[in-house]
Amino acid sequence: MKVKIHTLFEYLLETTDASPEAFVGFSLSASPKLGDYLADLDPNQSLDWNSRDFRGLPELRDHVLAQAGLTGVCSPADVLITAGAAEANFLSIMQRLQPGERIVMETPGWPQAEVLAKAKGAEIVKVARREVDGWRLPLDQLAAAVTPGTRMIFLTNPNNPTGDLMTTADLAEVVTIADRVGAWLLVDEVYAGLEWDGPRAPSVAGLYARGITTGSVSKALGLQGLRTGWMICPDAEHMRDALILRENSSEIMNIMGEVIAEVALRPERYATALKKARAEGAANLAQMNAWVAAQDGLSWMPPKAGLIGLARLPDGIDSDAFARFLLAPPYRTFLLPGSAYDLPNHIRLGVGGGAAARLGDGLDRLAQALRDYEIAR
Numbered sequence: 001m002k003v004k005i006h007t008l009f010e011y012l013l014e015t016t017d018a019s020p021e022a023f024v025g026f027s028l029s030a031s032p033k034l035g036d037y038l039a040d041l042d043p044n045q046s047l048d049w050n051s052r053d054f055r056g057l058p059e060l061r062d063h064v065l066a067q068a069g070l071t072g073v074c075s076p077a078d079v080l081i082t083a084g085a086a087e088a089n090f091l092s093i094m095q096r097l098q099p100g101e102r103i104v105m106e107t108p109g110w111p112q113a114e115v116l117a118k119a120k121g122a123e124i125v126k127v128a129r130r131e132v133d134g135w136r137l138p139l140d141q142l143a144a145a146v147t148p149g150t151r152m153i154f155l156t157n158p159n160n161p162t163g164d165l166m167t168t169a170d171l172a173e174v175v176t177i178a179d180r181v182g183a184w185l186l187v188d189e190v191y192a193g194l195e196w197d198g199p200r201a202p203s204v205a206g207l208y209a210r211g212i213t214t215g216s217v218s219k220a221l222g223l224q225g226l227r228t229g230w231m232i233c234p235d236a237e238h239m240r241d242a243l244i245l246r247e248n249s250s251e252i253m254n255i256m257g258e259v260i261a262e263v264a265l266r267p268e269r270y271a272t273a274l275k276k277a278r279a280e281g282a283a284n285l286a287q288m289n290a291w292v293a294a295q296d297g298l299s300w301m302p303p304k305a306g307l308i309g310l311a312r313l314p315d316g317i318d319s320d321a322f323a324r325f326l327l328a329p330p331y332r333t334f335l336l337p338g339s340a341y342d343l344p345n346h347i348r349l350g351v352g353g354g355a356a357a358r359l360g361d362g363l364d365r366l367a368q369a370l371r372d373y374e375i376a377r
Contacts, residue, residue: 006115011320022358027219029222030352047255050253056080061076061081062076063266063270064081067270068203069206070203078205080230080239080242086112087246088214089113092184097152101122104146107127108343109129109341128141131312135310137159139177152183152184152186153183153185156189158306164303185210192215215232220273222277226256288363298313299311314370319338319344322347336350
């Protein structure tokens with residue numbers, strides 16, 4: 001079946017030329033500059049591929065295991081460097097899921113899995129996170145949805161877009177649910193490292209033989225433009241299948257993405273960058289919490305992890321119409337409507353982007369737009 005565009009990406013495409021002046025929807029940390037890495041780059045670096053391993057630079061794969069807490073648990077052979085976490089998810093879903101097979105996924109959640117599953121002709125079963133429950137994943141409902149014949153479970157942890165965080169105990173229960181029927185368990189960890197309530201959860205690749213962990217340098221480190229991510233899985237056949245499919249899609253990795261990501265994930269440098277990202281994110285989140293509390297009719301459940309969360313609009317306001325109203329003059333401020341996650345009464349708020357996002361200005365304009373929109377109605 002044909003891959004169809006998702007509402008989230010469609011909105012981004014439609015608004016690309018809008019040139020907003022402020023953002024309250026940035027989903028990644030402030031992005032470093034190329035100059036921050038020049039001292040660590042070799043001017044004689046070949047712009048061919050890495051010429052050492054199709055799976056990615058060995059030292060980069062070592063760093064990936066280290067940041068995930070999997071050194072000594074998984075081996076470098078269990079790591080494949082990919083074009084972002086999106087390619088890692090793509091390779092896993094397209095290779096493991098066949099037409100008619102069942103995939104169980106959360107909602108709201110990262111929509112890529114649903115788009116790909118529909119294209120494969122799979123049976124899609126959704127387990128709903130509810131706002132009234134703090135967006136927590138209902139494990140009893142997940143267990144009921146995962147029946148014999150279920151091929152895959154797809155989750156995000158921290159959850160994208162609510163910021164909920166599954167604990168070690170939660171993940172252990174999810175593994176038990178998956179193992180009961182022999183399902184693959186794919187957990188996207190792009191926001192790992194930015195936990196506000198509690199420690200980072202363990203990576204599922206170290207907990208389960210059919211566990212697949214995906215991640216990238218995009219969110220916590222702000223290096224989205226590198227398009228460098230990874231897949232970690234202890235199943236050799238799955239890793240081989242993923243490598244074969246990648247050879248027929250992107251084929252090999254972007255060498256500059258690999259090289260810069262390797263520098264960024266060197267332990268001392270990674271720790272420093274993560275400390276800075278966490279400090280900036282926590283400060284912006286505190287600002288956002290105070291702002292939301294001051295708005296009439298607007299509410300949200302602050303994220304336990306990550307840089308985004310979902311806020312409920314005042315009754316009767318449609319998120320699509322309001323997002324476009326906010327993007328237009330005189331407000332010229334960007335946020336993502338909740339319709340991207342099948343929640344038309346919500347908007348996605350984000351606290352990333354650093355100074356360039358002009359979060360304070362964006363919140364002032366958003367507050368004014370909410371007042372003006374009510375009057376205009």
